[in-house]
Amino acid sequence: MPEDRAAQNSINMPDYLIRHATFRQFQVFEAIVRQGSFTRAAEELFLTQPTVSMQVKKLSDVMGLPLFEHLGRKVRPTDAGRELHQACRDIFETLTNLEMKIADLKGLKRGRLRLGVVTTAKYVAPEMLGEFSQLHPGIDVSLKVTNRDRILDRIQANEDDLYIMGEVPDKEFEVVAQAFAPNPLVVMAPKSHPLVGASRISLERIAEEPLILREPGSGIRDATLRLFSARGLKPKVRMELGSNEAIKHAIVGGLGISVLSLHTLTLEGADGPVAILDVESFPIPRKWYLVYPKGKEVSIVAKAFLEYALEREPFIREKLEAMWPRLHEQDREQASG
Secondary structure (H helix, E strand, O other), X not given: OHHXXXXXXOOXXXXXXXHHOOHHHHHHHHHHHHHOOHHHHHHHHOOOHHHHHHHHHHHHHHHOOOOEEEEOOXXXXXXXXXXXXXXXXXXXXXXXXXXXXXXXXXXXXXXXXXXXXXXXXXXXXXHXXXXXXXXXXXXXXXXXXXXXXXXXXXXXXXOOOEEEEOOOXXXXXXXXXXXXXXXXXXXXXXXOOOOOOOOOEOHHHHOOOEEEEEOOOOHHHHHHHHHHHHOOOOOEXXXXXXXXXXXXXXXXXXXXXXXXXXXXXXXXXXXXXXXXXXXOOOOEOOEEEEEEEOOOOOOHHHHHHHHHHHHHHHHHHHHHHHHOXXXXXXXXXXXXX
């Protein structure tokens, strides 16, 4: 009878993989899939490329099928590789959550927090992450800053614990989104621009100015063009640039005006070389959102960061209003109008 019970308990154990595969091989394989390159995976894991190649060969032999196909210098998983990759992600996420739950039961504050943020959020996320790390020094944190399209890819692949975005993904992405701070969009111009200091500039007047936009796929770009379109206006787009810093340099260089998040002036403040114009319908009221896939088991550390972010809202708002006092006044005007 005890032998029967023991046999039943071992039915679901993957004996072959346990004996022939290792977690290190799974880690190497997952990094290659995510990075799309043996070289970049080796750099991330501080291994030599021959070591990475050897680990993948051993794992491929264990699985009995090729795990990658080569496309020029890039690699992508085969059908077997895709199945294994999903299993690796599930295993790693389960172990991460277990590690944090055990640490919590011990009364410790240990664990990891992986945060993916859209490019503009780099002006708010690092400071928050730094403060959170000081409160919880035992937690390892990582931050991935990239464009909105890449963040959407990371959400689909469940690569991070939480994401900071300026616009909630559309309905094809089933996510939970929690607003935690204001993210107003304002019109910026060089300090020497003739409209600096003018009040209640019409949107029609702004449409006459050469406009510098973010690249396609940017949430700021989409919000800006929606506002002009709603008024039946077509702005004079002069150029498109892929970063906020490049746009600010272009503004200072006299190449045009732009619409950017007020957060992009966090370091230099409103007294820097870029001025904020007082334009009707601005600021465009947007928020920062903490996002994660619906149904995802949120880790203990991620929950702690969510709570911390919500508590920071008054401080972030106060900082923005100190940088541009007109923000509070225009918020009231928009709320009453």
